[in-house]
Amino acid sequence: MTGLSRRTTLVKATHAAGAPDISERTMIARRQLLRFFAASPLLTATSLGTISTLLTANSDALAQSYDVLRGSRRAFGPDGIITAPADALDVFEFEPAAKKAVLSQDAPAHWGYLQSGVDGDVTRDANHTAFAKYNIRVQRLIDARKIDTSVKIFGETWASPIFMCPVSSLGAYDPEAGVTVARAAAKRNHQMILSTVDNASIVDVNKAHGRPAWFMLYPTDDWNVTRALVQRAENAGSPAIVLTVDRQGGRNTETLFRERRQDLRECSGCHTPGFTNEVSRKANFADIDVSKVTNLYGTGMTWEFVDRLRGIVKGKLVLKGIMTGEDAKEALRHGVDGLIVSNHGGRAEESGQATIGVLAEVVDSVGGRIPVLIDGGVRRGTDVLKALALGATAVGIGRPYVWGLASFGEAGVDRVLQILDDEFITIMRQVGALDITHITRRCVTSA
């Protein structure tokens, strides 16, 4: 029961005993609210902002779950779906809002594309549920009012360890695609990785982000195209090329196919038939000859391909999609600078293996020589903390920011980041971690 509904019940009971009428009750409620603020340590806030706003505005303020702040004064529709980003209490609340927005454009196939895992979506779901296999060990009586969430990676400082994963075709959810995401990420100083096949180009995204994003590479099966993509990203300033290695061999995105059945639109207007057209219409391929490309993901890619790529990448080379200690060691041997433990959000293979479950194995295999990042199923600040405790340097989110994007554009992405940052700060305080270096394996235990 929320604080507001509890209060309503209380008022009803008092009224039965000959208590105040509606206008008097309103006055009493207002007085109670004012009294609450007068007694509140959060009094410095001039408006009824969210706890999150207060947290980030004043690093000395501590979050308190006062019901009066949790309760929203907005009228929700009968569907209970949020109508403004500020109303969201957690990132999950953006999911139905995004669905509603996408379906209102009669685009169930786009919704299916975003949500889909492969086969029965078991791996997609396992990514999140597996975080429950770890509990957090809290520490008491540590003054944790001042928290520093920044991380250093490849010489860059990020304000938060939470980064935005590459997601293809963001244009299905926002007209400016990755550029809108970049603006939101920049506002909170989060790093992002742009997909080769986003609708926005790395040049425009880097401008909107204010500093260069990392570039995620689908190499294609034409080396000239690979090289041109890398050069474009590096010329735009991108400090890291992220080769995704988990998309060879095909996949069965059943949830997408099921939603596609409901989609009555003529898709060929945007999805021009023919593989080359699919590739060439994406901004990062502009002015590159893709006529020989038959496969976006690279055909028969092996470690020799990594060597060849290593030979042309001037900045950092990161592999995304590593799920075993053996592959992590192999990556070290091939001069890779960083790894992302990922199964593509459960969209690559139906292994049933959650990313968080293999993180420690990968981290132990590289022994601190290169950073290990992770994504998949991260939905809470506590998930971020667990991943960092198990050795991740940074933690990626995919679908949650796209839910924010699809439902409310830049403001939605911004609120998703704010919620996760604030949840993360709150749990850092509870474990007594004043900065990221204090988050160690001692902070988690097996559930």
Ligand SMILES: Cc1cc2nc3c(=O)[nH]c(=O)nc-3n(C[C@H](O)[C@H](O)[C@H](O)COP(=O)(O)O)c2cc1C
């Ligand atoms: C719609 C969609 C498109 C994606 N496109 C790409 C892509 O182009 N390249 C890539 O490496 N990963 C891609 N991913 C995977 C994400 O980068 C990330 O690994 C995953 O979304 C993380 O899991 P989460 O969605 O549970 O947070 C995509 C994910 C989604 C949901």
